[in-house]
Amino acid sequence: MKITSEQEMLKFGKEYGRAITAMPLLIELIGDVGAGKTTFVRGLAEGLGIKEPITSPSFTISKTYALPGGKTLVHYDFYRLKDPGLMAEDLEENLNNPNNIVVVEWADSVTNLLPKNHVKIEISYNDDGTREVKL
Ligand code: ADP
Ligand code: MG
Numbered sequence: 001m002k003i004t005s006e007q008e009m010l011k012f013g014k015e016y017g018r019a020i021t022a023m024p025l026l027i028e029l030i031g032d033v034g035a036g037k038t039t040f041v042r043g044l045a046e047g048l049g050i051k052e053p054i055t056s057p058s059f060t061i062s063k064t065y066a067l068p069g070g071k072t073l074v075h076y077d078f079y080r081l082k083d084p085g086l087m088a089e090d091l092e093e094n095l096n097n098p099n100n101i102v103v104v105e106w107a108d109s110v111t112n113l114l115p116k117n118h119v120k121i122e123i124s125y126n127d128d129g130t131r132e133v134k135l
Contacts (some may be wrong), residue, residue: 003131013043029102031123037105077105
């Protein structure tokens with residue numbers, strides 16, 4: 001699917017968030033720096049009814065947002081982390097909690113912890129600056 005602007009990525013994320021019903025759910029986001037992974041999560045959060053602004057968890061590794069209705073969105077970014085250390089345990093715990101929606105950017109160092117057949121969304125650049133999204 002071709003996404004031509006930041007606005008369109010936000011809309012795609014929002015619609016995706018609105019459509020989520022079954023939990024727990026893990027979404028792995030794959031794509032280069034600046035591809036639009038966090039932008040997708042901003043839209044997703046809006047679709048899930050989160051009012052707070054979403055910022056990249058690249059420094060804190062994880063960020064947590066309360067959803068209306070008591071569920072939680074947990075957003076991880078393991079960028080360049082060779083050893084996730086204690087964050088691996090944190091991720092495992094969050095994946096086992098049925099009240100969570102977990103989104104992971106740069107999951108390479110934690111792939112062994114991810115359940116098989118989870119949702120993967122791949123975002124790449126096109127030559128014209130638009131993004132290609134593969135589900
Ligand atoms: P990532 O999390 O993948 O590193 P971000 O979502 O933080 O990327 O940043 C993507 C940047 O690219 C934002 O500054 C956004 O405004 C810009 N951008 C331009 N076109 C698009 C598009 N079609 N989809 C998503 N982001 C886009
Ligand atoms: Mg990001």
